[in-house]
Amino acid sequence: MIENAMIQMYNYGYNYVRVFLDCPTLYNGFGLSSPGVPLSYTKNVIDFLVRASNHQLSVMLTASWNPENYQSIIDSYPMPSNVTGVNTIVFHAGQAAAKAQFFQDLLYEIKAINSTAFQTIFAIDVFNEICVSVQEEPFSLTSGLVSFGDVLYDMARGDHRQQLLDIAGNIWLNTVAAAIKLVSPTILVTASLFSPNAVGHDGFDGVQIRPPNVDDRYPLRPASLVHSLADYIDLHVYASDNAQKELEEADLSSEKPFLMSETGAFKGNYPNASIAATAIQKVILASLDYRFTGWCVWTWDSTDQEPRFWTLTEENNAINNILAPRQTIGQSNYFCSANGSDIEFTLSSSSHSAWESTTNCFLAQCNVDSSNNNSCRSSATPCYDYRTMMNISVCAPGILCSILEPCDNITSQCTSNNSVCIINSCCSSRAVCLPLSVTSFCLSAEKCSSPSFAPQVPYTAGGNLSRWIAVGDFNADGNLDLAVTNALNSSVSVFLGFANGSYGPQTIFPTGPSAYSVVASDFNNDNILDLVIANFGSATLSVLIGIGNGAFQTQTMFSVGNNPSIIVANDFNGDGQVDLAVTNVASRNISVLLGFGNGSFARHMTFPTGNGPYSIVAGDFNGDSILDLVVANYLDNTVSVLLGFGNGTFRTGTTFSTAMQPLSVLASDFNADGILDLALAYFYNDSVSVLLGFGNASFGVETIFLTGNSPYIMAASDFNNDTKLDLVVTNHHGASVSILLGLGNGSFETHTMFSVGNDPFGVVVDDFNADGQKDLAVANYNDGTIGILLNNCS
The missing domain is CATH 2.130.10.10 (YVTN repeat-like/Quinoprotein amine dehydrogenase)
Known part of the structure; x- marks a missing residue:
């Protein structure tokens, strides 16, 4: 079954697969009495990595619970006060230390036994849908002060409750990520999060109290991980009428890449698999406007099959799989040089991108005036005056004047978040949207023979x-x-x-x-x-x-x-x-x-x-x-x-x-x-x-x-x-x-x-x-x- 699934993934152009290390059981003791990973378990993981590699699939390893035989590490750390139940996972330093040791043990063994298989691991999700319960302390408390990291938090204040969760989650994640990076600095690390409305969850609204019999789980906020050691933000979004609202509430404005490693639908919500596939595609297409850079396209709790599940990312060529091995996180760069200056264009994945390497990016007409930075040297060449600190005018083929989307000259807004509004001085004074996620300009002016400054x-x-x-x-x-x-x-x-x-x-x-x-x-x-x-x-x-x-x-x-x-x-x-x-x-x-x-x-x-x-x-x-x-x-x-x-x-x-x-x-x-x-x-x-x-x-x-x-x-x-x-x-x-x-x-x-x-x-x-x-x-x-x-x- 695994082999057949991998063959299908390869044939349909997929380039990575996500696999759980500890599902469906919560705690796997490995049959050991002290920390460590059995050789048989490691070989089982290696077997999966080899199969994936044979089909040019990179692997994201995902885990949740600490193995039982790592309990001695957890017990060696003092239990924090005012923390109970599942919340100890995030707040107890021993939990992070045990998780860090588990991943180090597993990765070192894989690397020692089969270094080629080890290279197949491109990322690790250190805790699937990490969250806390608001019916356990400290979040079940409605008043009083809670101390964490020598800082006091007022549990009657929603902002303090959110800060407490943000800080605890970052410390936990950083501890585990740092341990993994010691084994391999190139393996990407994240902790996946569920969106507020996905699969009935609540969250992102101040860690408020929930009454009994209401889903009490709160995820970490994606925005809180922006400055963590996570290499990217991994958000799980399930098809629903609130999908776009969920994406907006997630605050996906950071510079870290965003991945949707779990997208799907539940059979009970849809009459058939075809309709479910349409709903999933809607979520993925919506995510384009929120800078997502990768998708693990579908999760479907049924044996019913639907061919469109495999082709969700191909319709209209609107979505690109951009994770390793065939590509890596990021976009392709194109360069041109003129008048001693180098210009780098980094393409976006916008569905209406008009900037294509084959038609527009030969850049023979690229023209930069490095001596008069705010004007065009040739009025015959359209110039896109991208206002940076250096106010450099970027010139491109004239065909773009007619095919680029216009933007509001006052608000500088574009339909796609992946486009930037360019105040254009050559296209009939019209403002246009240039679909570039990043546009950087590197002046390569002549080196000075000696430093030179005007008098103070x-x-x-x-x-x-x-x-x-x-x-x-x-x-x-x-x-x-x-x-x-x-x-x-x-x-x-x-x-x-x-x-x-x-x-x-x-x-x-x-x-x-x-x-x-x-x-x-x-x-x-x-x-x-x-x-x-x-x-x-x-x-x-x-x-x-x-x-x-x-x-x-x-x-x-x-x-x-x-x-x-x-x-x-x-x-x-x-x-x-x-x-x-x-x-x-x-x-x-x-x-x-x-x-x-x-x-x-x-x-x-x-x-x-x-x-x-x-x-x-x-x-x-x-x-x-x-x-x-x-x-x-x-x-x-x-x-x-x-x-x-x-x-x-x-x-x-x-x-x-x-x-x-x-x-x-x-x-x-x-x-x-x-x-x-x-x-x-x-x-x-x-x-x-x-x-x-x-x-x-x-x-x-x-x-x-x-x-x-x-x-x-x-x-x-x-x-x-x-x-x-x-x-x-x-x-x-x-x-x-x-x-x-x-x-x-x-x-x-x-x-x-x-x-x-x-x-x-x-x-x-x-x-x-x-x-x-x-x-x-x-x-x-x-x-x-x-x-x-x-x-x-x-």
Whole structure:
């Protein structure tokens, strides 16, 4: 039966099959008394993989329950309070650890016995339709506080209940995914979810209480897994009149791929298989507008057969199977070059796509004006002015003017979510929809022989002792704005930018004492940038919520350690909310504050460092896809590596000595090997050093490069258009910045200096005048100004 099914799948063009490892029984003990997978079981799985491989089918392994013989691992972890019943699966760390160990045991055995069969596994669904029950604790509680991960959740509040589920689910999934990635980084990992109305389930509406005899299962929200270690989101949608509503409620707006690995119908709902097939097809076609990239087309609880089940994805050529082995997740890229620029087109799977490689993508008429970015060089060639930061005009064959779908020139809306609206300057001033899911432009301008910047243009900050700069669009006008901290008068100044790289007068907002660093991010999920400032003089952080017009609400303060200096903002616990980490110079530690997503943060947790922790960066330094932290300790000549657990907590990985006193640290990939490296600034030795990373949280020997007088804060970017990372560093006692051009192998050329104001402190890099070149903004500490240096590289 299995063999015949695989033959049919291959003949009809399918390219993967999903198989359950533990269905239909809930718990399979394997007949073992301790953790492990019997050889007979492993060989059975290998037999299936070999059969699939013979028919060019890749395999998604799916599992639900932990085998009984892994109970000892579960029991070795303490049971969390206020958690009962099936909810322990998600909330109990032992459950995640047992699942992680099971998959590692199984995968290592398969790999050792038959490496070819192992390559057939393209993905693992670590828990089929993972969910919680609202009739078990903590979700059966209607009041009171529940503690999870040192954060308190008010069970009377729907948003807190949802946050609790989001965080617990992310931690569980990240634990299992990280273990699988250690065996094979290329195997895709997910946890499948059911949609709210599919097969009678409820969900996605705040984890509300359900009365008895009502389906009490709640799935994780797809949106909550956007920042998890899941490689894609797997949603199960069954045919129903509410299918489109389910897709909308799932919030499929993230950049992760979406797969529908279970789509189907139940016989009792349809008169015959043919009608069921039509209903299933309707669901799949609807999913096209929601960016789905793959389907396991049908599930039918009957022995009745219907040929159309096999051809659902072929009708009108509207749907493409795009998962391995014949293709991989993603779309085909097409390129053209003109006038020194490369343009990459990534096709969408839109059913009305007019952009075909055979007819339209030879791109002989591709024409890009890299010297005058907002106009067409040839009026005879239609131009699609795709508004990016670089405002590049893309020209394509004239036939597209007549066959592309028009879009609304005011709202810029297209019928398909897979199309982008192009404000067209050549097709009779008509706006059209270009069916591209991604359109990226890579300028390959001529390399500069040496870095070149215009003289700085200073702007008065309105305060004294300007230290740090953050960049972002604070008033949503498409231009980059700046925020700079003023230490002496405890404030932050906001400058609104114009499209030419100039700035208006500052607006000042109060902060805590001795404002130090500032970071811009969205802390309350309203798509408006907010600010957080480290108050060096009061052991606090100030959060200023953005209004959207360049102004900010009155600060809210959160306690941290003594003398907080440098902040990094990122999602350290995988719940999709922005968290904070800050160095506490006088406390010999860092503080981590987990964000609630509403502009507030949990009480800070502290983690030890060396003496004088000043600067901090976040990144994955050991290749487990979990964020870690690196801290420069300037008083004891060391760097601390704190490895992340994925739940917002950290452990000391390594602490290594440095050549001198490291004042600041920067993480980037300086030798283009895909592994993060470090750069350290030695304030008292007029130099920076580079340490190449090994990918296991350790680093190579330092290489020293000279700078100007008293190097302070660094940033990395490509300043001379050679696609290699360069360094910029402020020379605090030299009234200058140094540019060190990278060679692409972790080494740098001799630095070139550019004059700025007195005692430059912080520096940020961005394209302030939208010309495609990386510019600089510098905080001049003793002048109380910011300086803008526009890049002249051409």
